[in-house]
Amino acid sequence: MPGSKVTMEFKHQSTVTLAEVAQAAGVGESTVSRVLRNHGSFSGRTRERVMAAVERLGYVPNRIAGTLASTGSRLVAFVIPSLSNIVFSDVLRGASAVLEENRYQAVFSVTDYDPGKEEALATAMLAWRPAAVMLAGYEHTDGTMKMLRASGCRVVELLDLDGDALDIAVGFSNRAAGRESAAFLLRRGYRRIGYVGHDLDRDTRAGKRFLSFCDTLDANGTPLIAREIVAGASSVENGKQGLERLLARATDLDAVYFSNDDMALGGYFHCLAQGIAIPSQLAIFGYNGLDIGRAIPQPLSTIRTPRVTTGQIAAELVIANAPPQAIDLGFELIEGATA
């Protein structure tokens, strides 16, 4: 083709390296690196030449190499118990927004509430040399703690404040939440109280809430009447079945505390279906403050936790390389219409 220009060879497999860009732009490698990171000094003309070459070659910097060469990584590792539980996706959401703005990258793995798996996954995450590891709560195996301490990377424990923080902790007190829930029910005049919860060994934060809930009832001289622990994870269906079984055993309850809103919603639906009047016949109290709890005909009485904020603050502290500290974000008791 006479007069045709050389067609652009589009490089596949993205093997374009910084060195090639440097050569194409007619500058040194470090200059390209400086321009791309906008770090150090370089002239406007140089900048343009480099950017043109980058554009032309379709260069995408290799962060793996960059991270290895520089000291710290911009990875933040999340080791969370579950992705089904909205609590953790909310935390992830809050954190990832902040991280993305600061060009950090979130990586995660899911433990299924298994401490052994947590240890294995935390080790695996450490292999990526993250800037920080974010975990749920304080309950970890000795191995996990030792490893994290030795790793030298920041550790953030989320959603719990009842215990000793390894480094940074962001969240609220589950004990206080349990206590206030009980106090609220007592204040409202309920005395014959029951509990429906999911597996407490695994979800230690729910366990803490339950314990101080009971303690508060005991201190009042009106201990918990009955409880029903369902096998498996918390869910609306389990809450429904749990309440059904609880009521079959304890017929004269006037209020039920649920391990969280999912479970409480199940209880609510059970009452709706059975024609049990809420709250006159039976009061219902949850935990988490899910949006859906406000959309049902009678807004759910519950405690709203700052989950998204927890993630945000945690991310901000890590980015700012803040000193070790525990931050209490508190929670809000919502006086709905179910208790």
Place this chain on the structure above:
Amino acid sequence: MPGSKVTMEFKHQSTVTLAEVAQAAGVGESTVSRVLRNHGSFSGRTRERVMAAVERLGYVPNRIAGTLASTGSRLVAFVIPSLSNIVFSDVLRGASAVLEENRYQAVFSVTDYDPGKEEALATAMLAWRPAAVMLAGYEHTDGTMKMLRASGCRVVELLDLDGDALDIAVGFSNRAAGRESAAFLLRRGYRRIGYVGHDLDRDTRAGKRFLSFCDTLDANGTPLIAREIVAGASSVENGKQGLERLLARATDLDAVYFSNDDMALGGYFHCLAQGIAIPSQLAIFGYNGLDIGRAIPQPLSTIRTPRVTTGQIAAELVIANAPPQAIDLGFELIEGATA
């Protein structure tokens, strides 16, 4: 202290390197590498010496360095529209389980349904040289597509099959879902049908469902009577308000199709609160098949989508380095009690 053994110096900042382990074990670096990856051959005695040294020094391999040195990474990048929408956390859940089993690592970022942000984040992800990039659906900017194609890494498009796949696609047809939803309502005898949905420009899959839903109604000679598009994301609250506004304008509807189950639940609660009988006075139909839809007094009529499976299959295909293909996982129409 006479007779005391040298106390173990616990190395902080985890600067233990493979070379140090090699020296401590009295073997070569490559031998340590082979043992740790269980790749290549080495004697049992060597293995023990290496493992002892690893244990003693608290060595954690550096995956950054490993990835740079070897060809392919074991990272899989997810670029998803939202973490609030259970659809995506379900996909992540399914995928991450499979990835973890195979020692792959999931990284993610959230686009908020913004195609421009998707392009920026996809670029950022490519910088980690992932084994694969997983995206929602087929609608991407030209820049995103060009970049992905040029990257040489595997691309998986999820949750949609109505369009041309870049590489691998796993999901189901949203058009078919819209069509079958309409056909179902018609079969049940509904003729005066309305729609309540969230922002369709952003959630293109919901848009596709809506379009074929309408087409099917049109083909039957009973076009959609009215629709209400709420601003903002899909949520229970928005579904509730959306239905309220729709009914204020169109008083004689006999069925309403919602953009998804969250919205439909809001509609359901609106009816409960207003004393509108379901389905005799008004039928409700959703999309997604959330668990909670089965726990309400009248199980929600909806379409159940294989979200977790979508993530699983996608991860498996990537790990197996399967050839380009589109996999239709289908969906299941659930005849609940609301339509």
Place this chain on the structure above:
DNA sequence: TAGGAAATTGGCAGCGCTGCCAAAATACCT
């Protein structure tokens, strides 16, 4: 017990980038 096959092992050159340092270019003084 020699000879060759097979199993182990170590050395070392990168992977692509950043950080340091010295060299070169430019700017600003008197």
Place this chain on the structure above:
DNA sequence: AGGTATTTTGGCAGCGCTGCCAATTTCCTA
């Protein structure tokens, strides 16, 4: 114009690991 302060630049040594290859050891077989 001469000299110093400042800004721009390029070269190159690693970051910690893997892959290749050749050297060494061990194991068999005849």
